[in-house]
Amino acid sequence: MMQQNRITVATTWLDGCSGCHMSLLDIDDRLFLLAEKVDFVYSPLVDAKQLPESVDVGIIEGSVSTDEDLHKAIEFRKRCKFLISLGDCAVSGNVPSMRNLFKLDDVLDRAYRENVQVNPQIPRDGVPKLLEKVQPLHGVVDVDLFVQGCPPSAEVIWNVLSELVAGRTPDPTKLTRFGA
Amino acid sequence: MHLDELADFAAEVRKEQQESKHCIRVCMAAGCQSSGAAAVLDGLKGQVDDDANVHVKGVGCMGLCAAGPLVEIESLEASSKTASSKTLYQKVTADDAEAIVDSLDAEPVERLRCSTDIPFFAWQKKVVLENSGIIDPEEIKEYIAADGYLGLVTALTELTPADVLREIKASGLRGRGGGGYLTGLKWSTVAKMPPGQKYVICNSDEGDPGAFMDRAVLESDPHRVLEGMVLAGYAVGADHGFVYIRAEYPLAIERLKKAIQQATRQGLLGKNICETRLSFDIEIRLGAGAFVCGEETALMASIEGSRGQPRPRPPYPAAYGLFGQPTLINNVETLANVPSIIRHGGDWFAAMGTERSKGTKVFALAGRIQNTGLIEVPMGITLRDIIETIGGGVPDGKTFKAVQTGGPSGGCIPEQFLDLPVDYDTLRDVGSIMGSGGMIVMDQSSSMVEVARYFMEFCMDESCGKCVPCRAGTDQMYHLLDKIVKEKATSRDLALLEELCDMVSATSLCGLGQTAPNPVLSTLRYFRQEYEEKLQDLAVAGSGQADLARADSSASETEETK
Amino acid sequence: MTLTVQRPKPPSEDKRWKMIDVAMRRQGYSPHALIEVLHAVQNAFGYLDDDSMTYVAESLGLPLSKVYGVATFYHLFALKPQGEHTCVVCTGTACYIKGAGDLVDGIKQRFGVRLGETTEDKKLSILSARCIGACSIAPAAVIDGKVHGHLSVDELLARIEKVV
Amino acid sequence: MKGPGTASSVRVVTLKINDHDVSARESESILEVARENGIRIPSLCQMDGLSIAGACRLCMVELKGSSRLLAGCATRVAEGMEVLTNTERLRKYRRMIVELLLAERNHVCSVCVSNGRCELQDLAFECGVDHVRFPYRSAVYQVDASHDWYRVDHNRCVLCLRCVRVCDEIEGAHTWDAMGRGINCQVVTDLKRPWGESDSCTGCGKCVQICPTGALVKHGTSAGEMEKDVHFLPYLSRMRHWE
Known part of the structure; x- marks a missing residue:
């Protein structure tokens, strides 16, 4: 599937709390081991700000809530050979999807008008447009691996990455669960 | 009432009937009533006035609903005391009353005539419907004059319960409610239960959309059903019966009530029937709009005053039924066959039909077919004979596409199988079921995906909500079908739909x-291209747009929709 | 020893409660008669409200939640008052094939109400039936208890307008 | 409960579960016998001490040589039965049932008071549900916090109706019942008035203890804090039904 030794990895966060990325950092000193095997070619955690044309593994945290999220998800799917849905927001919609119980306009009103004392207005310029409904990542693109957890523990993430590095397809279903 | 008393009574009524020379029968079934039969009946009564020679009466369903209101004239031949001739009039209005009455001793009114030589009438074989459209359903004496209750009184005086069982078994009768379970076997299971309180239930919760056979039988010949129930009670050792009937059938309820009163008054129902040791009461219980109550354990829960939710079987009702007692549940048409079987013998019945499906079957023809209405034909007749010959085919020059049988539990049968004989097993082999007998014909204008969605919506609405696969599965299947109809689905959705069909049918309670998946499975089997034509391309991995979010406004508050 | 059962008093002086009492007495106040009794309430009052459900529950010795569960399980029971007139559109298979959907749309356009709704002036309720067994004259509708068959949209609207 | 004098009338049968020979009393269900022998069959609506509902369909099992599945909780064992509890087909169906449940209401584990102590969550893990393929229905459900001690969150209800059964069969209050039908079913107290206003509720809390998810919980608990104890039930059930 991918070369035995070094693999390229791109990560991004959509609508989430970035906790899954923090969990990735929680693998601590094993990051050094990882650095020997993995090139992070694009990620909020690194300087590279251009998603390469082709990447071995894409990791997405967060749900698809805005048109920008949707665009990112599609770009990742196009360019990544193996796409991982990381964490409950990406896998199930989780907390961000709780707004699906309400009409989008009501949500915006609540956030930007009803509870605001100074200059209440709904931001329109320079911010991504919210989608009518929040979706899990696999609601908009095909996903190759699901890693549940809020957030998935560092151990699980380490397991997934080291399996990939070893050229195997990871199976985290016995290591993590929804809400973990 | 003894056997000879019954015979005397019947002879007396028949003599009385022959006193008037002409008998005018006006079909007062739902179809004809909605096209003005009541006014026709009044008009005819007004014209006839007190003429003792002419007897005008309202009767049950004559079958050819498409041509209603129907009026039949039976006149005694001048030459003979018994032979008679019949004339059928179609699309009669109140204004025609005068012409009809005037014509009684002269030539028939040609412009209104409906030939009775057409296959619609000629090809039928009537057992269950033998009195439909002939007798006045509100008069027990008319039923008795037509040999009604003869089977019951004969059984009570000359046969043992075991003899009755033997005849039913010999007849090979299978349940007409849909399942096709052997009636004799069901009866003997209940009969074998230790003596004690047992019940007989007549399932009149005809819920299949597109089926109205039971309604017609109950409205046209209610005593036949009562007689069948008492015979069942005698055979299995039950002394109490319930008719569970849909509240949507007010006329049938009224007629049943009247019939129960009359039969009780005549000593044919109640304590010590015909002065024998048999006592049998019948109570009516109304449904309240829940299709699932056609399922026997749900039906019993409903009679017990609870939510009509099924329970796991076994234990089967035969062992643990209504109020925990052994219970026999049969459908209206099944019970309506019983008096004829007892009267003529099981072998007589078994001589009709096919090897494994005996007797006749009543079908309701509806949809895109010329002769909509009710027919009774021998089992084993081909679908083509029913649809093209008896039913007159698809009207307006359109072409036949499929016939739906078995309602929401059945399937759509395409043209290529029209020459198959109609019986329980062949229909199952082609992915449908006999069901209770509704046949809805569809022409090219019907989209089969939409038909599947229609039935799935039905099942979703009628799911009782108890078990997860049916409650949540039908909801998901409906929305997947809706997505396909709206051309927003991909091949992945179709695959998911098929997986759900498999799971829901295997695991539901x-x-x-x-x-519930049957209409989807059968349309997929024969009209798969119609599904595939509506699918969106599975775009490059990247814009699959599976659309996994759904706003479900319908799901919020139940009582708001009430 | 005789047990005298204290039956609850009807919620109001309304004479229609007598009919409900008769229905319950006829069934010997058996809890199994719940559905029959709810039919009687609906026939008398047109719908079931909290007062009537409480009265029935107490009279038959049933838990309130059981009565509520039954009342909401069956489609024929209404928990809200219906309009002065009702039009039940049959949505059975035969009617569906022959255009019941068009009838529903036509009503929506003309009266602004969908299935299950009542017009604002409380004049007209539109209901649906799963099948009224009048398939041979599809599409059919029942207006104030009278069945009409072979309906076109215009015909149905004209018939409704006649009664409303 | 039968006394010791009737022991001789108990008939014992032998059968195979997953090719292991086991013996059982004839009155036992497949699920009971499997558990006695340490064979786990997933289930949700079944609970020792309550009547059988047969509603969740997770405990469906296969019989060798038959394509028809049987609910383990509602089917009695029989001599010579060959039961299979963990075939590929069963695993596939169980997974779908759990997916359907997760899509039906709004189960957001991470912010649930029962997170980590939830039977639905455990089932998802056990059945390998790593994501839900069905669209989430996202229907709006109410939270009723009017009771002095307890709270009901319909977003997390799986309609196992254990609460309805325990309230009726053990407590005898019958405060709970189910309303509506199909996908619109919901558990209700009395005439669907706020729980806190219920005259029939005794406040015993049995419903809360046996609720498998975070639908029925104690006030004052937040994410992951709600611990439940169902162990009282078989004992209570035995004591109440002692003849």
């Missing part, structure tokens, strides 16, 4: 869920 009762027949409703187990058969």
Whole structure:
């Protein structure tokens, strides 16, 4: 599937709390081991700000809530050979999807008008447009691996990455669960 | 009433009937009533006035609903005291009353005539419907004059319960409610239960959309059903019966009530029937709009005053039924066959039909077919004979596409199988079921995906909500079908739909869920290209747009929709 | 020893409660008669409200939640008052094939109400039936208890307008 | 409960579960016998001490040589039965049932008071549900916090109706019942008035203890804090039904 030794990895966060990325950092000193095997070619955690044309593994945290999220998800799917849905927001919609119980306009009103004392207005310029409904990542693109957890523990993430590095397809279903 | 008393009574009524030379029968079934039969009946009564020679009466369903209101004239031949001639008039209005009455001793009114030589009438074989459209359903004496209750009184005086069972078994009768379970076997299971309180239930919760056979039988010949129930009670050792009937059938309820009163007054129902040791009461219980109550354990829960939710079987009702007692549940048409079987013998019945499906079957023809209405034909007749010959085919020059049988539990049968004989097993082999007998014909203008969605919506609305596969599965299947109809689905959605069909039918608690996928499966089997034509391309991995979010406004508050 | 059962008093002086009492007495106040009794309430009052459900529950010795569960399980029971007139559109298979959907749309356009709704002036309720067994004259509708068959949209609207 | 004098009338049968020979009393269900022998069959609506509902369909099992599945909780064992509890087909169906449940209401584990102590969550893990393929229905459900001690969150209800059964069969209050039908079913107290206003509720809390998810919980608990104890039930059930 991918070369035995070094693999390229791109990560991004959509609508989430970035906790899954923090969990990735929680693998601590094993990051050094990882650095020997993995090139992070694009990620909020690194300087590279251009998603390469082709990447071995894409990791997405967060749900698809805005048109920008949707665009990112599609770009990742196009360019990544193996796409991982990381964490409950990406896998199930989780907390961000709780707004699906309400009409989008009501949500915006609540956030930007009803509870605001100074200059209440709904931001329109320079911010991504919210989608009518929040979706899990696999609601908009095909996903190759699901890693549940809020957030998935560092151990699980380490397991997934080291399996990939070893050229195997990871199976985290016995290591993590929804809400973990 | 003894056997000879019954015979005397019947002879007396027949003599009385022959006193008037002409008998005018006006069909007062739902179809004809909605096209003005009541006014026709009044008009005819007004014209006839007090003429003792002419007897005008309202009767049950004559079958050819498409041509209603129907009026039949039976006149005694001048030459003979018994031979008679019949004339059928179609699309009669109140204004025609005068012409009809004037014509009684002269030539028939040609412009209104409906030939009775057409296959619609000629090809039928009537057992269950033998009195439909002939007798006045509100008069027990008319039923008795037509040999009604003869089977019961004969059984009570000359046969043992075991003899009755033997005849039913010999007849090979199978349940007409849909399942096709052997009636004799069901009866003997209940009969074998230790003596004690047992019940007989007549399932008149005809819920299949597109089926109205039971309604017609109850409205046209209610005593036949009562007689069948008492015979069942005698055979299995039950002394109490319930008719569970849909509240949507007010006329049938009224007629049943009247029939129960009359039969009780005549000593044919109640304590010590015909002065024998048999006592049998019948109570009516109304449904309240829940299709699932056609399922027997749900039906019993409903009679007990509870939510009509099924329970796991076994234990079967035969062992543990209504109020925990052994219970026999049969459908209206099944019970309506019983008096004829006892009167003529099981072998007589078994001589009709096919090897494994005996007797006749009543079908309701509806949809895109010329002769909509009610027919009774021998089992084994081909679908083509029913649809093209008897039913007159598809009207307006359109072409036949499929016939739906078995309602929400059945399937759509395409043209290529029209020459198959109609019986329980062949229909199952082609992915449908006999069901209770509704046949809805569809022409090219019907989209089969939409038909599948229609039935799935039905099942979703009628799911009782108890078991997960049916409650949540039908909801998901409906929305997947809706997505396909709206051309927003991909091949992945179709695959998911098929997986759900498999799971829901394998794991649901009762027949409703187990058969809910059938309309989808059968349309997929024969009209798969119609599904595939509506699918969106599975775009490059990247814009699959599976659309996994759904706003479900319908799901919020139940009582708001009430 | 005789047990005298204290039956609850009807919620109001309304004479229609007598009919409900008769229905319950006829069934010997058996809890199994719940559905029959709810039919009687609906026939008398047109719908079931909290007062009537409480009265029935107490009279038959049933838990309130059981009565509520039954009342909401069956489609024929209404928990809200219906309009002065009702039009039940049959949505059975035969009617569906022959255009019941068009009838529903036509009503929506003309009266602004969908299935299950009542017009604002409380004049007209539109209901649906799963099948009224009048398939041979599809599409059919029942207006104030009278069945009409072979309906076109215009015909149905004209018939409704006649009664409303 | 039968006394010791009737022991001789108990009939014992032998059968195979997953090719292991086991013996059982004839009155036992497949699920009971499997558990006695340490064979786990997933289930949700079944609970020792309550009547059988047969509603969740997770405990469906296969019989060798038959394509028809049987609910383990509602099917009695029989001599010579060959039961299979963990075939590929069963695993596939169980997974779908759990997916359907997760899509039906709004189960957001991470912010649930029962997170980590939830039977639905455990089932998802056990059945390998790593994501839900069905669209989430996202229907709006109410939270009723009017009771002095307890709270009901319909977003997390799986309609196992254990609460309805325990309230009726053990407590005898019958405060709970189910309303509506199909996908619109919901558990209700009395005439669907706020729980806190219920005259029939005794406040015993049995419903809360046996609720498998975070639908029925104690006030004052937040994410992951709600611990439940169902162990009282078989004992209570035995004591109440002692003849």
